[in-house]
Every structure is written in structure tokens, then in C-alpha cells.
Amino acid sequence: MANVGLKHTYLAVLDKDGKILKGETGLSEDGLYTSNAKDLGTKSANITNLATAGTAVYGDNGQADTTKSKSFPSVAGVWNNLPWDIKSKILGRESDGNGGYVQSMDLPRVALIVESETLDRQNSFFYAFSNGQMIESALNLQSDQNTEQRVDDSLTYQSFGDDRWNGQGIKIFYSGDDEFTKEDMLAEVMGGYVATPGG
Numbered sequence: 001m002a003n004v005g006l007k008h009t010y011l012a013v014l015d016k017d018g019k020i021l022k023g024e025t026g027l028s029e030d031g032l033y034t035s036n037a038k039d040l041g042t043k044s045a046n047i048t049n050l051a052t053a054g055t056a057v058y059g060d061n062g063q064a065d066t067t068k069s070k071s072f073p074s075v076a077g078v079w080n081n082l083p084w085d086i087k088s089k090i091l092g093r094e095s096d097g098n099g100g101y102v103q104s105m106d107l108p109r110v111a112l113i114v115e116s117e118t119l120d121r122q123n124s125f126f127y128a129f130s131n132g133q134m135i136e137s138a139l140n141l142q143s144d145q146n147t148e149q150r151v152d153d154s155l156t157y158q159s160f161g162d163d164r165w166n167g168q169g170i171k172i173f174y175s176g177d178d179e180f181t182k183e184d185m186l187a188e189v190m191g192g193y194v195a196t197p198g199g
Contacts, residue, residue: 003116003125009035009077010113011172012190013089018109018131020191024087029066030196032186033086040080043152045114046126051075056146072169075129077113082153090134091155107133111190112157123176128189129169132159163187 011033013021020031027033035042050073054066088095092104112134114127134157142149159169173185186193 002119004121005117006042006045006114007117007124009045009115010111010186011086011090011189012111012193013190014109014131016066016109016110018191020111020193028087030193032190032193032195035079039083042077042114043080044076045078045127046076047114048076070161070167071167072159072161073129074105074159075114076125077112077114077153078079078155079153087136087153087155093135107135110134110157113167113185113189116118118176123174126173126175128157128171128173128185129157130162130165130171130189130191132157132169 002171009029012031013026015021020026022031023033044113049071051071051139052069054069056063057065057067058063087093088101090108092107093101094104111130112129112132116125116127117123118125134155136153136155138154141151156185161169162171165171171189173180175182181196186195
């Protein structure tokens with residue numbers, strides 16, 4: 001089934017036990033940050049290494065099997081204008097209390113979901129990563145010319161395995177499945193997330 005567009009991305013920072021951080025230490029009062037029009041949304045999310053081919057096993061003059069492999073995808077994401085505090089928290093940049101930020105040597109655990117849609121826009125695919133780290137590896141700053149030279153927030157997410165998912169780094173949810181609920185998905189992927197009442 002084909003995908004169309006990029007509807008939203010969802011982010012959360014988790015503690016060492018995999019529980020969502022909320023309030024001052026998290027990304028919002030309930031811990032979840034969803035891309036939105038106010039922050040100009042998410043431009044792209046290029047997911048690579050969705051699957052890895054096993055190594056061929058030969059026997060009796062032919063290929064008899066392949067070794068089992070696990071998938072630990074990475075996501076090259078581009079956000080148009082992430083808020084500074086959100087970006088700093090997912091990258092593990094620590095404030096010195098005087099406006100300066102230093103990269104932590106212990107990167108935070110980040111959960112990420114990328115949402116796309118079916119061609120008829122009736123259902124969504126959610127590419128979910130419950131365990132990983134985010135980095136910003138480069139910035140290419142350029143002088144304005146007759147138009148402004150924007151530099152988007154280009155970040156790379158590296159997924160790690162989740163024991164609940166056979167040790168894989170990704171789980172894909174489909175909203176057209178009769179058993180799917182968004183609340184259950186968010187709770188599973190985002191470290192026990194529960195929406196704030198009235199939020």
C-alpha cells in the first residue's frame with residue numbers, strides 16, 4: 001500500500017527506564033511534542049535501513065538459507081523551525097544557566113514517530129521508534145542574498161532495539177487495522193504517554 005505525504009512527527013524524551021519525561025525535563029506538560037503549523041511542521045523524514053538482508057548460507061552446491069537479521073533504521077529528519085528548548089532537549093544540550101549550551105556526553109533516549117497517509121487520506125501509517133538517539137552533525141550557514149538563506153533543523157535519528165519488538169528498532173502501525181488505537185500506540189512507543197485531560 002502506497003504512502004502519501006508527511007502528516008506529523010511525534011517526539012518524546014525518555015528516562016533510563018524508558019518512561020516519558022514530563023514538564024520541565026520533558027518536551028511538554030505531558031511529555032509529547034507533535035509537529036505543528038505554528039512551528040512550520042516537518043519537511044521530510046528519510047527512513048533508511050528498514051530491513052537488512054541476511055548473509056547467504058551455502059550447502060550442497062547452492063544457497064540453502066540466510067542468516068537472520070535485525071533492523072535498526074535511521075531517520076534523516078528535517079523540521080522547519082523546532083523550538084529551541086525542544087531541539088536542545090532531544091539533542092542533549094545542557095544549559096549553563098547563562099544562555100550557553102554544551103553537548104552532554106550521555107545523549108538522551110528519544111522516541112520518534114513519523115506519520116504518513118494512505119492515498120485516499122483515510123488512514124495513516126505510523127513509523128515508530130521507541131529507543132534511539134538524535135544528533136545534529138552539521139550546519140551550513142550562508143549569507144542572505146536577495147532572498148533569505150534559511151537553514152532548517154536537519155537532525156539524524158538512530159534507532160536501537162526494543163525487546164518488546166523482537167529486538168528490532170522499528171514498529172509500523174496502521175490506523176486501518178480494526179485493533180488500532182492511537183492512544184495505545186502512543187503509550188507503547190512514548191514510554192507510557194497519557195494525554196493531559198482536556199489537552
